[in-house]
Amino acid sequence: MKLSTKGRYGLKAMYDLAIHFGDGPIALKNIAERQRISDHYLEQLVANLRKAGLVKSVRGAQGGYMLAQPPERITVGDIIRTLEGPLGPSDCVLEEDATSCENAECCVTRVIWEKIRISISDVIDSITLQDMVEDYHKMKNKDHYMFYI
Amino acid sequence: MKLSTKGRYGLKAMYDLAIHFGDGPIALKNIAERQRISDHYLEQLVANLRKAGLVKSVRGAQGGYMLAQPPERITVGDIIRTLEGPLGPSDCVLEEDATSCENAECCVTRVIWEKIRISISDVIDSITLQDMVEDYHKMKNKDHYMFYI
DNA sequence: ATGAATTCCAATCATTTCACTTGGGATTGA
DNA sequence: TCAATCCCAAGTGAAATGATTGGAATTCAT
Numbered sequence: 001m002k003l004s005t006k007g008r009y010g011l012k013a014m015y016d017l018a019i020h021f022g023d024g025p026i027a028l029k030n031i032a033e034r035q036r037i038s039d040h041y042l043e044q045l046v047a048n049l050r051k052a053g054l055v056k057s058v059r060g061a062q063g064g065y066m067l068a069q070p071p072e073r074i075t076v077g078d079i080i081r082t083l084e085g086p087l088g089p090s091d092c093v094l095e096e097d098a099t100s101c102e103n104a105e106c107c108v109t110r111v112i113w114e115k116i117r118i119s120i121s122d123v124i125d126s127i128t129l130q131d132m133v134e135d136y137h138k139m140k141n142k143d144h145y146m147f148y149i
Numbered sequence: 150m151k152l153s154t155k156g157r158y159g160l161k162a163m164y165d166l167a168i169h170f171g172d173g174p175i176a177l178k179n180i181a182e183r184q185r186i187s188d189h190y191l192e193q194l195v196a197n198l199r200k201a202g203l204v205k206s207v208r209g210a211q212g213g214y215m216l217a218q219p220p221e222r223i224t225v226g227d228i229i230r231t232l233e234g235p236l237g238p239s240d241c242v243l244e245e246d247a248t249s250c251e252n253a254e255c256c257v258t259r260v261i262w263e264k265i266r267i268s269i270s271d272v273i274d275s276i277t278l279q280d281m282v283e284d285y286h287k288m289k290n291k292d293h294y295m296f297y298i
Numbered sequence: 299a300t301g302a303a304t305t306c307c308a309a310t311c312a313t314t315t316c317a318c319t320t321g322g323g324a325t326t327g328a
Numbered sequence: 329t330c331a332a333t334c335c336c337a338a339g340t341g342a343a344a345t346g347a348t349t350g351g352a353a354t355t356c357a358t
Contacts, residue, residue, distance in 0.1 A: 001152050001229075001269070003238045003262075005346065011258050027304065041347050047306075060355025061303040076261055080150075089152045108284045109160050112225055112276060113152075119268040120150070127261060135257045154317065176333065190318050196335075209326025210332040 006083040009037045010045045014079050017055065018071040018129035019136060025057070025064030045083060052082040071129035080124055087124075088117045095121070155232040158186045159194045163228050166204065167220040167278035168285060174206070174213030194232055201231040220278035229273055236273075237266045244270070 012035040020026050028046060032039035046065060049055045056068045067074060081087060086095040090113040092104060104110060161184040169175050177195060181188035195214060198204045205217045216223065230236060235244040239262040241253060253259060 001150065001156070001233055001236055001238070002240070003150050004344090007150070008239055008258070008262075011261070015258060025304095029304080038347060040349080043306080044347090057305060058355090059305045059353080061301090062356055063304050063354080065305090084150055087150055089150070090157055091151070106288050108164060108281050108288070109157070111284060112160065112273070112281075113157075115272045115276075116269055119272050120265055123264045123268050124261075127264075132257050132261075135260060139255050139257070153315090174333095178333080187318060189320085192335080193318090206334060207326090208324075208334045210330090211327055212325080212333050214334090 001089065003080065003084060005041075006045055007080045009035070009042060010049065010083040011076060011079050012037070013042060013046060014049065014054070014067070014074065014129060015132050015136075017065060017067050018074075018133050021067050021071055021133075025062070025066055027064040031065075048082055049079070052078075054078060054082060067129070071133055074129045075125055076127045076129075076132075077121065077124035087120060089113045093117050150238065152229070152233060154190075155194055156229045158184070158191060159198065159232040160225060160228050161186065162191060162195060163198065163203070163216070163223065163278060164281050164285075166214060166216050167223075167282050170216050170220055170282075174211070174215055176213040179213075197231055198228070201227075203227060203231060216278070220282055223278045224274055225276045225278075225281075226270065226273035236269060238262045242266050 013031050016031045016035055017026060028042055029039050031037075032042050035042075046055060046057075050057055050065075053068055054074060055065045057063065057065050081095070086097060088094040088098070090110075091099040092101045092107070092110055093113040095117070101107065101110070162180050165180045165184055166175060177191055178188050180186075181191050184191075195204060199206055199214075202217055203223060204214045206212065206214050230244070235246060237243040237247070239259075240248040241250045241256070241259055242262040244266070250256065250259070
């Protein structure tokens with residue numbers, strides 16, 4: 001019941017881009033260093049985020065990535081779903097493409113999985129990158145010697 | 150972000166035992182047939198549930214398993230945690246043995262994982278096997294030709 | 299113009315996890 | 329006594345995970 005590194009690294013990278021929103025393109029190498037992620041691996045994740053329209057890229061020297069929309073318009077759910085696929089603790093309750101089960105109508109355990117799925121969705125859909133940026137600024141004020149992560 | 154079959158099959162089996170609570174020992178073979186699970190695989194799961202004190206066994210012919218406590222005293226969370234280990238979308242927020250991260254204090258993404266973990270716990274800790282048995286009886290009344298799953 | 303920095307793309311790979319299966323031994327009721 | 333059951337340990341094939349490798353294309357700075 002864990003998220004894979006795709007979702008975890010991906011959110012870190014998007015958070016990093018949100019902190020630097022408006023600063024022009026940010027090179028993947030810098031994000032990978034700050035967040036301590038293999039840059040080649042991060043590249044694969046960001047490729048998916050780009051295809052999903054969440055980031056845009058600038059090629060060539062001094063190129064990099066930036067959020068395709070302002071931080072308040074991108075939710076944690078947008079990012080996690082892009083990288084992990086449709087959510088749900090069981091295939092029979094996935095947000096999309098739920099595996100049809102002939103007994104879905106009378107499956108008592110299914111009701112549980114659905115509740116879990118909804119509770120997770122509620123959390124991730126209610127948090128935007130802007131919320132995270134604000135958390136960052138609060139933390140920065142408390143302990144001014146710490147850099148964000 | 151899925152539960153493994155351990156948690157899913159395990160909950161089905163415990164639900165089956167809850168339906169038959171008070172009927173004496175239920176053979177694993179019967180549970181496996183009704184729930185359409187490999188019986189040898191289920192055996193491994195039930196072994197863990199027994200070690201955790203959630204079921205008790207009767208050996209020999211006409212033996213089987215039964216809930217060690219009444220259905221209202223066993224939660225979905227008890228079962229899932231026994232079979233899947235401590236919950237959490239990331240190692241850094243596991244219910245037990247959270248991997249200590251030197252930056253935990255100032256990690257903004259960690260806050261998200263914690264919220265997800267709590268929302269899942271809230272769901273699974275609030276549902277008992279008795280709740281599921283009641284769901285079963287409601288469904289049975291609606292469509293009396295259907296057996297539970 | 300050139301070259302360094304960067305994104306883009308495709309393939310490969312080692313390890314781990316998953317979901318079982320296999321093969322038996324121990325216990326007990328009929 | 330034997331069939332049914334629980335108990336136990338090990339093995340296994342397939343898939344997923346989390347990368348690494350190697351290079352092509354693009355662009356800015358000089």
